[in-house]
Amino acid sequence: MKLEVKIILKKGISDPEGAQTKKALNLLGFKSVKDVSTIKVFKIQLEQSDKEKAVEEAREMCKKLLANPVIHEYFISVLEE
Amino acid sequence: MKLEVKIILKKGISDPEGAQTKKALNLLGFKSVKDVSTIKVFKIQLEQSDKEKAVEEAREMCKKLLANPVIHEYFISVLEE
Numbered sequence: 001m002k003l004e005v006k007i008i009l010k011k012g013i014s015d016p017e018g019a020q021t022k023k024a025l026n027l028l029g030f031k032s033v034k035d036v037s038t039i040k041v042f043k044i045q046l047e048q049s050d051k052e053k054a055v056e057e058a059r060e061m062c063k064k065l066l067a068n069p070v071i072h073e074y075f076i077s078v079l080e081e
Numbered sequence: 082m083k084l085e086v087k088i089i090l091k092k093g094i095s096d097p098e099g100a101q102t103k104k105a106l107n108l109l110g111f112k113s114v115k116d117v118s119t120i121k122v123f124k125i126q127l128e129q130s131d132k133e134k135a136v137e138e139a140r141e142m143c144k145k146l147l148a149n150p151v152i153h154e155y156f157i158s159v160l161e162e
Contacts, residue, residue, distance in 0.1 A: 032127050036125050040120075
């Protein structure tokens with residue numbers, strides 16, 4: 001099974017990478033860029049045929065490694081069964 | 082207009098972050114994880130009402146800053162007009 005895990009900054013948490021990217025784009029002449037935010041996506045190939053168990057496992061992975069609960073939200077979706 | 086730019090490693094290019102994440106997940110007990118790959122996503126708020134122009138601008142941004150043409154592919158999609 002293939003899962004996609006999106007790691008997104010919570011609202012109100014500053015995104016320095018996004019802010020710097022915006023600045024750099026503006027400096028390069030892209031004046032119409034008003035905001036940039038960044039998202040990290042992990043595509044995970046799992047040996048697990050049960051969909052619910054796979055999502056539950058991915059949730060555990062987020063808690064233990066992939067996301068920082070203080071600043072991140074995460075969204076898990078199944079890409080292929 | 083809000084655009085999403087996905088930066089993905091080309092086929093055959095190694096993904097050290099993905100590989101390390103897989104290793105770490107395996108070590109944490111997630112033995113069913115067979116592969117992990119990483120994707121970077123930029124959400125860009127543009128002051129541009131013309132869809133085609135916006136996508137063209139985003140393409141230029143990828144060429145000039147966001148992506149490395151040697152190792153990356155990029156995909157641009159319009160989220161909100």
